Amino acid sequence: MLSFEEKVKAQELPREKVFRDPVHDYVHIRDRIIIDLIDTREFQRLRRIKQLGTSSFTFHGAEHTRFNHSLGVYEITRRIISQFQRNYQSISANDGLWDQNERLVALCAALLHDVGHGPFSHTFEGIFNTNHERITGQIITSPETEINLVLRRLGDDFPDRVASVIDKTYPNKQVVELISSQIDADRMDYLLRDAFYAGVSYGTFDLTRILRVIRPFNNKIVFDFSGMHAVEDYIVSRYQMYMQVYFHPVSRGMEQILKHLLARAKWCYMQDDVHMKTPIGLLEPFLFEKWTLEDYLRLDDSVVNSYFVHWSQEEDRVLADLAYRFLNRKPHKSIIVNEKEVTQLSIALSEELYNFNYDPEYYFSENSSYDLPYDHYHPDRLSKNTQIDLITKTNQTVELSKVSALVNSLTGKSRGDHRLYFPKELLTELNRIPANQLNENQKMILVAYVNERNDVTHQIQQRLF
Known part of the structure; x- marks a missing residue:
C-alpha cells in the first residue's frame, strides 16, 4: 500500500498544464488531482456563479465568476508555496518553517474554498437559510460528490483534511493562514481580480513584492520588515475597494x-x-x-x-x-442616516410609501455596510483576528500597526455607512407636490435627501478651495 508521499508523487503530471488568466498571466498546474478537481461537476458549476453578484449593475465589466477567482487563489497559493520551498523549507521538526508535505492539502483547499457558493450567494442565504461555508464542507466531505471521489485518491481522510483547512480547524496554522487571514491568497486574488473586471485601479497593489517578502516563521505566516510598504499598499487597496466598489450604493440598491x-x-x-x-x-x-x-x-x-x-x-x-x-x-434611491435620524426617517418613509401604494415591507429597507480595514489580535474577543506581523533581520516580530502610522490610522475602526432604500418614484411624487402643501414626513424626506447630496458637494468644495 502506497504512503501519502508516494501517492502524491505518483499523481504528478509528466508535463505542466496551464490556464491563461488575465490577472496572473498563467495558472500553472503540475498535479493530476488539481486538473481532475477542476473537471468535476461541482467545480464547473462555479462558471455559472458570478463573483460580485449585483455589482455588475454598477460596474458592467464585473461579470467574472467564482471559477475565475478560485483558479486565481490556487495560483497565488502555489506561488507562495514555491517560494517557501525554495527559501524556507523545514529542516527539522518544530523549526517553524514550511513542511512541504502540506503542499497538496493547501493547494486543494485554495482551489475549493468557494465551491459552496450559490446564486446571489449572501442574499439567497438570508432568504432561504443556507450557508455557503457549511455547504463547502459538505461538498468536499460527502461521498456522493465527484470532488470527494477525486480527493479520496490521496487517502480516505484527505477530504476531511482539506475541509478542515477551509473551516480553520486544521492543526497546521500556516496552511490555514495561506487561505484565511487578514492578508491571504483569497483576498489578494479577489482584490486584483475584482478591480481588473470592474475597471478600477483601487484594488491594485504590488503582488510581486508581497510574494517576495512573505515567509513562514514560528508556525505562522509573517512578512519581512523591508516589505512593510507593500503590505501597507495592500491594506489601503482593500479599504478603497470596499468603500468604492463593494459598498457602492447602487449595487446595494439592486x-x-x-x-x-x-x-x-x-x-x-x-x-x-x-x-x-x-x-x-x-x-x-x-x-x-x-x-x-x-x-x-x-x-x-x-x-x-x-x-x-x-x-x-x-x-x-x-x-x-x-x-x-x-x-x-x-x-432604489437611498439616504445615509445616523443613529439619531434613522427611526424617525424610517417611519416617515414607510408611511409615505404606504400612502403612494407601495408596500413598505417590499419597497423599504435598511442596509448597513461596514468593514474593518485592519485589526490586531485581541485575546479577550470571541472573534480573534490573525494579525499581520513583520519580522526583522534579527528574527524579532512586530505587529504591523505598531510601526506603520498609515495602517494604525485604519486599525480597529469600522468604515462604511447606514442607508435607507426606497423607490425613486417616491421622490418624483414628492417633488410634484407644491412646497406649501408638503406634510412633515414629506418635508423630512426631501430635506434629508437634498442635505446628503449638498453635504457631499460641500466636502468637495472644501477640498478644492
Whole structure:
C-alpha cells in the first residue's frame, strides 16, 4: 500500500498544464488531482456563479465568476508555496518553517474554498437559510460528490483534511493562514481580480513584492520588515475597494430589490389562495427548508434569473414589479442616516410609501455596510483576528500597526455607512407636490435627501478651495 508521499508523487503530471488568466498571466498546474478537481461537476458549476453578484449593475465589466477567482487563489497559493520551498523549507521538526508535505492539502483547499457558493450567494442565504461555508464542507466531505471521489485518491481522510483547512480547524496554522487571514491568497486574488473586471485601479497593489517578502516563521505566516510598504499598499487597496466598489450604493440598491423579490416570491408560493403561473420547480425544496445537497448544486445564477423572467409576468403586482426592476436595472434611491435620524426617517418613509401604494415591507429597507480595514489580535474577543506581523533581520516580530502610522490610522475602526432604500418614484411624487402643501414626513424626506447630496458637494468644495 502506497504512503501519502508516494501517492502524491505518483499523481504528478509528466508535463505542466496551464490556464491563461488575465490577472496572473498563467495558472500553472503540475498535479493530476488539481486538473481532475477542476473537471468535476461541482467545480464547473462555479462558471455559472458570478463573483460580485449585483455589482455588475454598477460596474458592467464585473461579470467574472467564482471559477475565475478560485483558479486565481490556487495560483497565488502555489506561488507562495514555491517560494517557501525554495527559501524556507523545514529542516527539522518544530523549526517553524514550511513542511512541504502540506503542499497538496493547501493547494486543494485554495482551489475549493468557494465551491459552496450559490446564486446571489449572501442574499439567497438570508432568504432561504443556507450557508455557503457549511455547504463547502459538505461538498468536499460527502461521498456522493465527484470532488470527494477525486480527493479520496490521496487517502480516505484527505477530504476531511482539506475541509478542515477551509473551516480553520486544521492543526497546521500556516496552511490555514495561506487561505484565511487578514492578508491571504483569497483576498489578494479577489482584490486584483475584482478591480481588473470592474475597471478600477483601487484594488491594485504590488503582488510581486508581497510574494517576495512573505515567509513562514514560528508556525505562522509573517512578512519581512523591508516589505512593510507593500503590505501597507495592500491594506489601503482593500479599504478603497470596499468603500468604492463593494459598498457602492447602487449595487446595494439592486441587492435590496433582489432580497425583496426573493422574499415576495417565497410568500406568494406559500399562499394557498395565490395562483402562480410559474411552477416553483428547482426552488421548491428551499421554500420548506427540506433541500438536499443535490438540490443546491442544481442552482446557479442562470437558473434563478430564469425564474425572474417568469415572475415579471405574474399576476401578483408586487412580485412582477420587483422582477421588472431587477431585470431592467431600476435601483432604489437611498439616504445615509445616523443613529439619531434613522427611526424617525424610517417611519416617515414607510408611511409615505404606504400612502403612494407601495408596500413598505417590499419597497423599504435598511442596509448597513461596514468593514474593518485592519485589526490586531485581541485575546479577550470571541472573534480573534490573525494579525499581520513583520519580522526583522534579527528574527524579532512586530505587529504591523505598531510601526506603520498609515495602517494604525485604519486599525480597529469600522468604515462604511447606514442607508435607507426606497423607490425613486417616491421622490418624483414628492417633488410634484407644491412646497406649501408638503406634510412633515414629506418635508423630512426631501430635506434629508437634498442635505446628503449638498453635504457631499460641500466636502468637495472644501477640498478644492
